[in-house]
Every structure is written in structure tokens, then in C-alpha cells.
Amino acid sequence: MSNNSTFSRTWWQNILPKIVLAPSFAISLLFVYGFIIYSGIISFSSSRMLPKTDFIGISNYTKLWKTLNWQVALDNLAIFGILYIVICGTLGLFIAILLDQKIRIEGFLRPLFLYPMALSFIVTGTAWKWFLNPGLGLEKLAHDWGFENFKFDWLINSDMAIYTIVIAAVWQSSGFVMAMFLAGLRGIDSEQLKAAQLDGASSFQLYRRIIIPQLGPVFLSAFVVLSHLAIKSYDLVIALTGGGPGRSTQLPATFMYDYTFTRNQMGVGAASAMIMLLTIAAIMIPYLYAETREKKQ
Amino acid sequence: MSIASNNNPSVSSQRFWRVLIYTTLIVMAVFYLLPLFIMLLTSVKTLDEIRDGNLLTLPVQWTLEPWKKAWGTACVGLTCEGINGYFWNSIKMVVPSVAISTILGAINGYILTKWRFPGHRWVFALMLFGCFIPFQIVLLPMSQVLGFLGIAGSTAGLVLVHVTYGIGFSTLFFRNYYEAFPTELVNAAKIDGAGFFRIFWRILLPSSAPIIVVTVIWQFTNIWNDFLFGASFAAGEHAPMTVALNNLVNSTTGVKEYNVDMAAAIIAAAPTLLVYIVAGRYFVRGLMAGSVKG
Numbered sequence: 001m002s003n004n005s006t007f008s009r010t011w012w013q014n015i016l017p018k019i020v021l022a023p024s025f026a027i028s029l030l031f032v033y034g035f036i037i038y039s040g041i042i043s044f045s046s047s048r049m050l051p052k053t054d055f056i057g058i059s060n061y062t063k064l065w066k067t068l069n070w071q072v073a074l075d076n077l078a079i080f081g082i083l084y085i086v087i088c089g090t091l092g093l094f095i096a097i098l099l100d101q102k103i104r105i106e107g108f109l110r111p112l113f114l115y116p117m118a119l120s121f122i123v124t125g126t127a128w129k130w131f132l133n134p135g136l137g138l139e140k141l142a143h144d145w146g147f148e149n150f151k152f153d154w155l156i157n158s159d160m161a162i163y164t165i166v167i168a169a170v171w172q173s174s175g176f177v178m179a180m181f182l183a184g185l186r187g188i189d190s191e192q193l194k195a196a197q198l199d200g201a202s203s204f205q206l207y208r209r210i211i212i213p214q215l216g217p218v219f220l221s222a223f224v225v226l227s228h229l230a231i232k233s234y235d236l237v238i239a240l241t242g243g244g245p246g247r248s249t250q251l252p253a254t255f256m257y258d259y260t261f262t263r264n265q266m267g268v269g270a271a272s273a274m275i276m277l278l279t280i281a282a283i284m285i286p287y288l289y290a291e292t293r294e295k296k297q
Numbered sequence: 298m299s300i301a302s303n304n305n306p307s308v309s310s311q312r313f314w315r316v317l318i319y320t321t322l323i324v325m326a327v328f329y330l331l332p333l334f335i336m337l338l339t340s341v342k343t344l345d346e347i348r349d350g351n352l353l354t355l356p357v358q359w360t361l362e363p364w365k366k367a368w369g370t371a372c373v374g375l376t377c378e379g380i381n382g383y384f385w386n387s388i389k390m391v392v393p394s395v396a397i398s399t400i401l402g403a404i405n406g407y408i409l410t411k412w413r414f415p416g417h418r419w420v421f422a423l424m425l426f427g428c429f430i431p432f433q434i435v436l437l438p439m440s441q442v443l444g445f446l447g448i449a450g451s452t453a454g455l456v457l458v459h460v461t462y463g464i465g466f467s468t469l470f471f472r473n474y475y476e477a478f479p480t481e482l483v484n485a486a487k488i489d490g491a492g493f494f495r496i497f498w499r500i501l502l503p504s505s506a507p508i509i510v511v512t513v514i515w516q517f518t519n520i521w522n523d524f525l526f527g528a529s530f531a532a533g534e535h536a537p538m539t540v541a542l543n544n545l546v547n548s549t550t551g552v553k554e555y556n557v558d559m560a561a562a563i564i565a566a567a568p569t570l571l572v573y574i575v576a577g578r579y580f581v582r583g584l585m586a587g588s589v590k591g
Binding site: 013016017018020021024025027028029031032033034035036038039042051095098099101103109111112113114115116117118119120121122123126127128129130131133136137138140141143144171175176179180183228231232234235238239242253256257260261266269270272273274276277280281284285288292 | 423427429430462464492493542570573577580
């Protein structure tokens, strides 16, 4: 084989991987970053029913912040997000700690906490809509069991409806958090625990002083995953309450869809999508940065 | 570490703790299972029994009519042909989307670990961030692109969308997996004159079975369960299962048939539940890989 052909072969072998990777990368650039830029442009334009590319400054954003529906959506996201993260985290950690007590039937129990994660939020919403049905659901069950005065109308009560979303979402996601904590608990160094036990630390102290502090990275991961799920929540609201009663369970994601596609306020809708993106980016970018850097070492 | 292995515990207090822990766990597991149980129960009751009884009363007369109706004759929107057509829509959407995104993810992961070039980290970071964006941001431009390509409202359009936003995760999975694969083997093969595709095909792929399973399950679950893209880009008769289920439940015509709703919901959930039951271990691994990297 001549030098020349070896050279061209190496050259080809060097360039080939880049050619193969190029389409995927180009698609990401165009369909993620190109689209973000496009939505950004729309958010600064006077688009209403059809997209326009003129420039009207930040008036869509000022309009957005003055819109009552957006404020309601943000308030709801705050209530939903905080409860969802805190309850999923607490429940997940609690179940994980219990399962970590050398439980003989752990292999049998663990999947029971996790299976809701395999379901679509639409299925979850459909199911919980039925359980929480004010006439025939839990309320009827309680009446039949002798609690005559039991009243449970959260699904149609605009002050309480947002909590039904929390309940269904916690049922779906807490098993996942449990799995994350369980993996974290299994990775804890047992030497340190033995030493502390010899020093006479009680189990409660062990968890409070040594084990839970070491789960810091898991808390962070759980927080990032859950908060990004909360901000993106759309399906569950649509299936469970449809955003109602009234607008009492609107979230930013449903607001964006409404304004962009049904209310002909495309500019405002795009502005709300940009706010959602920036919020998620503020959480995800530092996290991804830290995660990929750690791998370097 | 166990609570029960306390210092100087009396045997009886230890037993008390064990019983308490087991009881708590079992009670909680029952609560997690209850929704699925109630769905199944409701789906085999007649409407009269649903109205007369409560969520937990067992059916006096078992019936499979709700299932038949959900599958074949229930009204979704304006047509009353059940959900079977939408079920197949979802299959037609899921199979190519999963196949293409997994293949692309495998080859991308291979390049990003074994054929590194300056800036590979940036390429990966940019692709990875695409997994986490709120998809609301792409709905509007995407619908225009699909219209421009002439595949708006079709299954082909949905496949394109799911592949596009699925390769981020599949690349992540394969990249992390191949990172641990010995690079010496690949380098030795390069010196022996094996080419790019040959090394992938003969050396990496044969040991990739676990990560392929994880990726396929992850993509399958996500794409099957998607609602936002389906509702935005495939209305009417091309809608996937999740969209059809939502329409079926929210159809306002006639009496509310909770048993049919529940049967349809279980049918919509069946494929992913089945995957979870058969390969739950891999499902969990995918979940973890998608959140806790490294």
C-alpha cells in the first residue's frame, strides 16, 4: 500500500465520525436553538394570530406581567411546585429509609412504589379525576363507611383544586425520588457508620448527623428533576382539571398554550414560553455544568 | 443501616420496631396500588353498580362490556369507533421513533467517546440541554416546519418530532456507557486497520445490550406517554393514544361512562406497564441515568 493511500485512509477515518455526527448536531442546533431564537423573535413582535417578525420591544413582556391569568399561573406554580417537591422529597426519603432496613420483601415492595412512573400523566389524571369525583368517588366511599358528613369536593372547588394536582403528581413521582434516595443510601460508606455506632450514637442521630448530610447530591438531583418537571407540567392539569374550575389550576404551560393557540395572543404566549425556558435554564445549566465537570476528574 | 440495630436494644423493642416498619411499608404499598386496583374494579362494573356502590365495592355482575366499548365503539371526538385506531397510531409512531433515536444515540455516543475531536464536550452539552427545555418553546416554529415539510398532522411528523427531541437522551445514555468501555481495545483495533463502522459493529455493539435495553425502554415510555406533541401536531384521526384518551374522557355527549373511561385508561397504560413489569430493573436504571449522571 502506498503512503498516499494510507494517508487518505487516515484522513477519511478522521473526517467520517464528524460527518456521521453532523446530522444529529445540526438537528439539535436548528430544532432546539434555532427554534428558541425564533420564539424569542416572536416574543418581541406584534404577532397575534399569525407570526410576524417586526420588533415592538418588550411590550409583550410588560403585558404578560400585567395579565391576571399569568399571575394566577405563577401563584399556582409556586403552590404546586413547592408542595410537589417537598412532599415527594419527604415521602421518597421516608420510604427509602424504611426500605433500607434489610427488609426481606424489598424486591417485592419496591416496584409497587415505582410503577406509577411508567404511566402517562393523562392516565394518572383520568384515574384521579374519577377517584376525586365529588359525587361518586372518595366522598361516596366515606359516606358508605359511615362518615356521613365527609365532604370532599376539591376537584370542583376553585380554592382547593390545585391540591388535587399535587396529590396525583405526588402519587406518580414519589416512587422515583424513593429510588434515587435508595441508591444514595446504598452508596454510603459503612465504616463511618460503624465508628459512630461504637461511639454510642442512636439510629436517629446516625441518620440526622451522618447519613442524611451525605445524601446532599441526591437532594440536589431530586430537586433539579422535580422542579423541572413542575415547571413543564401540562398533561396532568389538562387531564385532571382542564385548568379549572375557572382558571384556578392554570399553570404557565397551560397559559402558554392558551394564549398562543386559542386566544390569538401569539406574542404574549411566546414571551411566557421564554420565561419558562429561562427559569429552567437557570436551574439546569449550573447543574449540568457541575455534573459534566465532575466526570472529568 | 438499620434503625433496628440499635445499641443495647432489648429484644422486644427490636421486634416492635421491625413490626412497625413492615406494617408501615405494607400499608403504604397498598395505598400506591389502590389507584390501579380501583381502575380495574371500575372497568368491570356496570354503570348501575357504579352509581349504587362506591369505589371499593366488588362487582356483583362482572362485565367486559366497558372494555369492548372502549376498544371498539366509544366516541372519541366526533367518531364512535373506539380507541383501537389510536392505539395503532401510537404503535406506528413509537416503533420508528424509538428505533431511529436509539440507533442515532448509539452512534453519537460512540463518536463522542471514542473519536473525540476538539470541542466534543460542547457538542454534547448543547445536545444534552435540548432534553430539558420546556417544549412549549418549540411548539410554534415546529408546527410551521411540519407544515412546510407537508407532514403536519401526520404520524410521520410526530416521528420526526420525537426523534429530534429524543436523541439528546439516547446520546447521553450511550455516551455515559461507552465512556467506561476500554479505549485501549478501540485503539488496538484502529492500529490493526479496522475502520470506524467496523469497530462499532464488531467491538462496541456486541457488549451494548444492557444500554440498548435501557434506552429503548426509556424512549418507548417517554414517546408513548407524550401528550403535548401529540395534541399539538396530530389532531383528529392521526392522534396518538394519550390524546384520544383525553378526548374520550372529556367528550361531553351522553352519559358519563366511568367504566369505559377506566378501561380506556388501562389500555393506554398497558404497553408501558407491561414493559415495566417485564423489565423494571432496566426502567429504573434509565430513570437514574436520566437524572443522576455519572
